[in-house]
Amino acid sequence: MKNYFLKLLAIFCFIFCFVETVYAKSEVNVYSYRQPILIDPFFDEFTKTTGIKVNVLHAKKGLLERVISEGANTPADLVLTVDIARLSQFVQNDLLMEVSSDILNKNIPSHLRDSNNKWFALSKRARILAVSKDRVSNNSIKNIEDLADPKWRGKICTRPGSHDYNRSLLASIIAANGEEKAEEWASNLVLNLARKPEGNDRAQAKAVHEGVCDVAVMNTYYFGKMKFNEKNPEQKEWAKSINLIFTNQDNRGNHINVAGGGIVKYSQNKDNAIALLEFLTKPEAQVLYSKMNYEYPVNPNVEPSEELSSWGVFIEDQLPVERLAELAPTAQKIIDRVGW
Amino acid sequence: MSSWNIWSVPVGIISLIIISPVLAIFYSALLGDTTLWPHLFSTVLPRYLLNTLLLMLGVGSLSLVFGISTAWLVSRYEFPGRSIFEWALLLPAAVPAYIIAYTYTDLLEYAGPVQGYLREIFNWQNSQDYWFPNIRSLEGAVLVMSSVLYPYVYLLTRASFITLPISYFQTSAIYGRKPFFAVALPLARPAIIAGLALVLMETISDFGTVDYFAIETLTLGVFNVWLGMNSLSGAAQISSILFFIVVILLTLELIARRNQRFYEKHSRQESQDLEEISNFQKILFFITCLIPLILGFIIPVSVLLNFVLKGYAVVNISEVVDTAITSISISFVASTTIMLLSFVMVVVATYKSNTFQKSLIFLASCGYAFPGTILAVGVVVFVGWLNDIFYFQMSYFIGGFVVLIFAYTLRFLAIGNGSIRSGITRINPNLIDASRTMGRSFLTTMKKVILPLTYTNILVGGILVFVDILKELPITLLLRPFNFETLATYVYQYASDEMLEESSFAALIIILAGLGPVIFLSRTIKKYSTKTN
Numbered sequence: 001m002k003n004y005f006l007k008l009l010a011i012f013c014f015i016f017c018f019v020e021t022v023y024a025k026s027e028v029n030v031y032s033y034r035q036p037i038l039i040d041p042f043f044d045e046f047t048k049t050t051g052i053k054v055n056v057l058h059a060k061k062g063l064l065e066r067v068i069s070e071g072a073n074t075p076a077d078l079v080l081t082v083d084i085a086r087l088s089q090f091v092q093n094d095l096l097m098e099v100s101s102d103i104l105n106k107n108i109p110s111h112l113r114d115s116n117n118k119w120f121a122l123s124k125r126a127r128i129l130a131v132s133k134d135r136v137s138n139n140s141i142k143n144i145e146d147l148a149d150p151k152w153r154g155k156i157c158t159r160p161g162s163h164d165y166n167r168s169l170l171a172s173i174i175a176a177n178g179e180e181k182a183e184e185w186a187s188n189l190v191l192n193l194a195r196k197p198e199g200n201d202r203a204q205a206k207a208v209h210e211g212v213c214d215v216a217v218m219n220t221y222y223f224g225k226m227k228f229n230e231k232n233p234e235q236k237e238w239a240k241s242i243n244l245i246f247t248n249q250d251n252r253g254n255h256i257n258v259a260g261g262g263i264v265k266y267s268q269n270k271d272n273a274i275a276l277l278e279f280l281t282k283p284e285a286q287v288l289y290s291k292m293n294y295e296y297p298v299n300p301n302v303e304p305s306e307e308l309s310s311w312g313v314f315i316e317d318q319l320p321v322e323r324l325a326e327l328a329p330t331a332q333k334i335i336d337r338v339g340w
Numbered sequence: 341m342s343s344w345n346i347w348s349v350p351v352g353i354i355s356l357i358i359i360s361p362v363l364a365i366f367y368s369a370l371l372g373d374t375t376l377w378p379h380l381f382s383t384v385l386p387r388y389l390l391n392t393l394l395l396m397l398g399v400g401s402l403s404l405v406f407g408i409s410t411a412w413l414v415s416r417y418e419f420p421g422r423s424i425f426e427w428a429l430l431l432p433a434a435v436p437a438y439i440i441a442y443t444y445t446d447l448l449e450y451a452g453p454v455q456g457y458l459r460e461i462f463n464w465q466n467s468q469d470y471w472f473p474n475i476r477s478l479e480g481a482v483l484v485m486s487s488v489l490y491p492y493v494y495l496l497t498r499a500s501f502i503t504l505p506i507s508y509f510q511t512s513a514i515y516g517r518k519p520f521f522a523v524a525l526p527l528a529r530p531a532i533i534a535g536l537a538l539v540l541m542e543t544i545s546d547f548g549t550v551d552y553f554a555i556e557t558l559t560l561g562v563f564n565v566w567l568g569m570n571s572l573s574g575a576a577q578i579s580s581i582l583f584f585i586v587v588i589l590l591t592l593e594l595i596a597r598r599n600q601r602f603y604e605k606h607s608r609q610e611s612q613d614l615e616e617i618s619n620f621q622k623i624l625f626f627i628t629c630l631i632p633l634i635l636g637f638i639i640p641v642s643v644l645l646n647f648v649l650k651g652y653a654v655v656n657i658s659e660v661v662d663t664a665i666t667s668i669s670i671s672f673v674a675s676t677t678i679m680l681l682s683f684v685m686v687v688v689a690t691y692k693s694n695t696f697q698k699s700l701i702f703l704a705s706c707g708y709a710f711p712g713t714i715l716a717v718g719v720v721v722f723v724g725w726l727n728d729i730f731y732f733q734m735s736y737f738i739g740g741f742v743v744l745i746f747a748y749t750l751r752f753l754a755i756g757n758g759s760i761r762s763g764i765t766r767i768n769p770n771l772i773d774a775s776r777t778m779g780r781s782f783l784t785t786m787k788k789v790i791l792p793l794t795y796t797n798i799l800v801g802g803i804l805v806f807v808d809i810l811k812e813l814p815i816t817l818l819l820r821p822f823n824f825e826t827l828a829t830y831v832y833q834y835a836s837d838e839m840l841e842e843s844s845f846a847a848l849i850i851i852l853a854g855l856g857p858v859i860f861l862s863r864t865i866k867k868y869s870t871k872t873n
Contacts, residue, residue: 029822035833055822058833061567062818065717069724075822089570160554162564198476198554210450211466231652232841234451332568336383 026052028272031063032080034259038293039080045288046279052272067095072266077273080122080261083164087119087260088325096262101274107281107299111320112258121258121321122280123295126314127169128254129245130205130216130223136243141215144173144247144255148188156189157204157213160197161340162332165219165257170334171327172255175319179330187338197340202226202235209238219257220244224294224307246314253315257324259295347782351688352697354681355704358750361718362583362707365576368721372573376565380574388561391478392544392582395557398482399489399543400536406486406632407493407535408528412520413629415501418614419622425629426498427862432636433491433804434854436811436828438548439847440484440636442840443643445552448475476553485549487636489542492755492804493535496762499796499865500531503766530765533593534758538804540589541708541754544582547814558582559711572717579714586709590702641851647844654842660830664849667810667826670741674748675806679798681749682756687790690764691772692782701757708754712814719747719819740821747815752808756801763797764790796865803861807854827853 032039036058043054057063057076064086067074079096081087090096096118104113104120112121129141141147147156158166174182194213199206204216205226227239246254261280263273279285286297290305297304413419414426448454455472464470474480501524512522525532550557558578566575617625647653689701707715723743767790775785791798813828820829827850834843 037833057820057822057824058829059817061563061713061814062717062720065572066720066818069720069727071724071727073727085567085570162560162568164567167568195474196476196554206451211468212450231654231839329569329571332564333379333383335568336379336564339384339387 026050026272027055028052028077028269028276029055029075030057030078030080030276031067031076031264032056032058033060033063033086034058034080034082041292042280042285042288043276045285046276050275050279052275054276064089064093064095067264068093074264074266075268076264077267077269078261078263078276080259082259083168083257084121084260084321085164085168085325085328087262088322090262091118095265097265097267097270099263099274099277101278103278104274104281107278107286107301109298109300111318112260112298114262114322119260119262120277120281121260121298123259123286123289123293124256124298124316125259125295126220126246126254126256126316127165128218128220129247130208130218130242131245132208132211132214133241133243135214138243138245141245142247142250144169145177145185146247147192147215147217148185150188150192152192152215154192154194155214156192156217157194157207157215158189158197158217158340159200159204161186161335161338165201166217166340167328167331167335168257168324169217169255170331171324172317172319174327174330174334175323176252176317179334182331183334183338186334186340190338190340202238205242206235206238209241216242220296220308220311221294223311244311246312248317249315252319253317256296256316256321258298258321345692347688347692348694348697351685351693352700355685355697355700358704358746358753359700359707361715361722361747361750362703362710364721364725365710365714365718366580368573368718369576369580372571372577374577376569376571376574377577380561380565380578384556384561384564388556388558391555392557392559392585394478395481395485395550395555396540396543398478399485400540402482402486403490403493403539404532404536406490408497408525408532410490410629410632411494411498411501412524413625415498416615417617417621417625419617419625421626421629422614425633426866427859428633428637429494429629430491430858430862431633431855432488433495433807434810434851434858435488435636435640436548436813436831436847436850437485437488437542437546438552438813439644439831439840439850440488440640441481441549441552443640444475444480444484446643446840447639448472448480476555478555481549481553481555483635485543485546487632489539490632490636492538492542493532495800495804496531496535496759497528499759499800500528500762500766502865503796504528531762534762537586537590537593538708538755538758541586541706544586544709545711547711547713562711562714566714575714579710582711583706583709587703587706590706641848644844644848644851647841648848652841653845654834655845660827660846660849663825663827663830663846664853666824667828667850668853670744670826671806671809674745674809675752675802677745678749678752678756678805679760679802682753682760682801683791683794683798685753686757686760686764687786690761704750705754705757707750708752710751712751712812713818715751716747716815716818719743719750719815740819740824744816744819747819748809748812751812751815752805755804755808759797759801759804760794763794767793799861799864803857806857810850810854 036056043056046052047054063079067076067079079090091114098117100117108120113119131141161167161170170182170186173185177185201218201222202225205218205222207213208216223239223244226235229235248254261277263270263277267273281299283299283302286299286302287305289295290297290308294308296308303309410425410429414422414429446452458464462470504524504527508523508527509519512519545559547559547563550560558581562575562578565571565578685701685704689698693701710718771789772785775789780788811828813832816826817829817832827846831843831846831850834840840847
């Protein structure tokens with residue numbers, strides 16, 4: 001029995017020694033809703049230029065609750081999210097600090113940051129339509145509202161309505177047309193669906209390729225990820241069979257959402273965290289966003305990559321992205337009611 | 341025996357600590373506004389509830405069929421491959437549900453090889469030309485979840501079948517009764533129910549599969565309310581419903597078998613020899629055992645292997661080896677802790693506690709019924725409270741590990757308790773009394789009598805917990821310290837974007853890491869059961 005106990009103790013020690021890293025003086029701790037494979041290259045670049053080590057904790061859910069409960073003890077310095085709804089939750093719970101940085105103010109247009117400078121957008125994506133090259137003519141859809149048209153009965157594919165991206169799209173429609181119209185739109189959209197909403201955005205493009213449906217709703221960057229997928233070349237075929245349509249180009253513009261970040265109120269490495277945030281808005285990082293992730297830069301001085309520009313220049317919906325977060329719960333209720 | 345003593349009081353306190361995060365979830369549920377309920381009731385809730393119940397019914401039934409039939413065949417009859425099936429039938433336990441869901445979709449969807457092949461043979465042009473069942477459906481979920489969850493039933497039931505005394509079978513033969521229905525099934529009931537309870541709890545708390553298949557269960561509802569309507573308390577309220585469904589089920593079962601006795605009057609018994617059967621039966625039994633193995637192991641592993649061989653996988657050996665070591669170490673430490681606790685808790689609950697203490701211990705093992713992420717949030721909130729009260733400032737890393745192991749305990753104690761309890765109900769209470777009359781202390785009795793008699797059950801539980809922690813995702817994801825990857829979180833960074841091809845190598849390693857212990861376990865059970873009988 002005693003022997004067992006000693007062994008156990010040895011294993012415990014082993015594990016703790018294994019991962020216990022000595023805190024370097026120059027560090028910044030990041031809680032990230034964004035996957036490591038997408039964000040790590042940026043951190044590597046940052047560490048290379050500044051010598052500041054970046055520690056990352058990635059989770060898709062619950063980081064907000066973790067920061068709330070850790071309170072003043074939280075090790076987190078910077079929070080990165082993939083959509084505006086989560087970011088504004090951090091603001092609502094008073095977890096982010098105001099940051100006054102000339103670099104950030106210069107690099108990020110005001111409608112893409114918090115009015116109190118508590119959060120900053122770092123990249124943009126448009127939610128667009130991916131339509132079949134063979135079966136849909138390019139000018140047959142102009143506005144997102146057209147998806148409610150009965151002529152698309154049984155021809156549309158989307159992921160489930162309660163995914164962040166669709167919720168945010170619906171929120172933008174509520175903001176533009178009012179709740180009642182938005183609900184009418186959503187329920188007609190559901191009638192037009194070719195199949196039960198399932199899978200992610202990429203799976204919808206695939207369904208268009210396979211002929212299951214003609215029109216899919218998708219975020220822009222998925223197109224790039226499919227078009228250049230060397231790991232799974234089959235996806236290149238999916239990309240080949242679709243055209244991209246930016247909606248609402250004659251009126252409010254195409255719906256966009258942002259990935260962004262903010263500095264945690266209790267940050268103990270505030271300067272490093274600001275440095276990292278600033279780094280992410282600088283041209284060299286912004287170029288990476290568009291080259292590697294096929295996202296649109298927020299920095300107005302940075303042109304989207306050639307590839308991105310080739311998809312089309314478009315007018316974006318100028319609605320302050322905060323409104324999307326405010327309207328998300330209303331959108332979710334509509335989604336529940338219409339069964340999207 | 342007084343029920344307030346040095347055993348029951350500390351164990352009661354430990355139980356209370358373990359369920360505190362669950363209480364934190366309840367607290368958050370009570371705190372919240374209930375204004376969402378009319379909306380939920382009139383829109384999604386009935387559908388969510390119905391789907392959840394159907395899923396439980398489906399997965400429960402199919403797991404019972406797979407688990408009990410195979411357990412009976414391998415422990416009673418001699419047929420080709422039997423000794424391999426004995427351990428191989430456990431292999432699906434090592435396959436995470438989110439991975440099996442993905443591999444099946446890859447195989448059976450429109451662009452997958454199966455439908456492609458059919459189109460080629462029959463010259464169908466597109467999906468409008470023929471009908472093919474959609475794997476992303478309730479039926480699909482029942483199939484894939486049952487094929488990885490049945491090992492819970494199989495393992496516990498078999499451990500029970502192989503220790504059945506021969507005299508019972510002889511008696512049933514004299515009276516012309518079928519040994520399976522007259523003897524094996526009734527006597528194995530505690531084990532079967534323990535296995536079934538685990539399957540149901542796993543089903544009810546699953547998020548990966550139902551999310552991937554887009555099946556609207558209560559769990560999915562929990563996340564829509566939490567993240568879509570920014571209402572953690574609403575989510576906690578729905579989770580609490582899930583919890584109560586499970587508690588009610590378990591209580592009903594406890595009441596139903598309250599006055600039954602499952603132990604043998606005489607302790608030394610010969611066990612039954614394997615029965616010789618006709619060739620036709622041999623083939624039939626072989627196929628019966630092969631089906632769940634193909635569904636739960638061979639198919640998913642082949643799909644993953646195919647990805648790796650095609651070069652789709654990211655193969656970074658040193659990274660995978662590092663994460664594998666971390667994974668295996670933390671799983672080992674946590675499963676040992678859990679089984680130690682489980683053993684003491686169940687023994688004390690059985691022999692040393694009053695009803696109140698028993699209920700506490702029982703509740704402590706119900707954490708399994710919560711979706712992992714919600715449980716993790718409960719732990720986060722609870723640890724936050726502790727921090728406010730005591731202001732303990734542990735090293736961030738050590739603290740992180742303690743919290744992680746605590747959360748695993750809360751989640752997986754059900755498995756440990758279930759397997760140990762099914763062993764203890766079969767110990768003749770006279771043995772305990774005899775040991776005590778001979779002047780042995782409770783501790784010595786525990787060590788010299790109960791421990792050896794439940795040794796197999798401890799192993800069974802320990803390995804199940806170990807494999808489960810190896811696969812565990814949501815709790816690890818949220819509660820881990822910085823720069824900390826287990827195999828499951830490593831796989832997840834790709835899988836969360838439906839890029840499982842890239843992570844197929846690491847996914848195979850998860851399965852591989854689970855194989856060793858599973859095979860070891862099966863050997864030990866066999867050796868041990870032949871030794872004691």
